[in-house]
Amino acid sequence: MFENLFRDELANRVGTTVEIATDNNLFEGILVNVSGDLVVTVDVNDGYGNGNQVFLSVDAINYVRFPAMA
Template structure:
C-alpha cells in the first residue's frame, strides 16, 4: 500500500528538483524525470555532472526530499 502512495506522490512531482538517498548510502540530486512501478529516473544537476539519466530501483530508495526552487 505505501509503495503505491509513494509512487503516486513522485508522479505528481515530475520535473521537481529532488535529493534521493539509497541503501548503499549514495545520495543523488537532480530533476525527477520519470516514475514507473519499479524504477525512477533522475537527471543529475550541479557542477561537474554529466547530465546522463540515473535509473534507481524503487526498492532501494531510503528517502526522497524535494528541494525548493531558488
C-alpha cells in the same frame, strides 16, 4: 501498499528538483520519469554536464527531499 502511494506521489512531482538518498548515495537532479518497478529516473546534476540519468527502484530509496527554491 505504501510503495504504490509513494510512487504516485513521485509521479505527481515529475519535472521538479529532487534529492534522493539510498544506502550508499545521494542523488540530486530533476525527476524525469516514474513508472513500474524502476520507479525513478533522475537527470543528475553532477557538475560534468547534464544528461546523466540514474534509474532507481522504489525499495532502494531511503528518503526523498524536494528542496525549496531560493
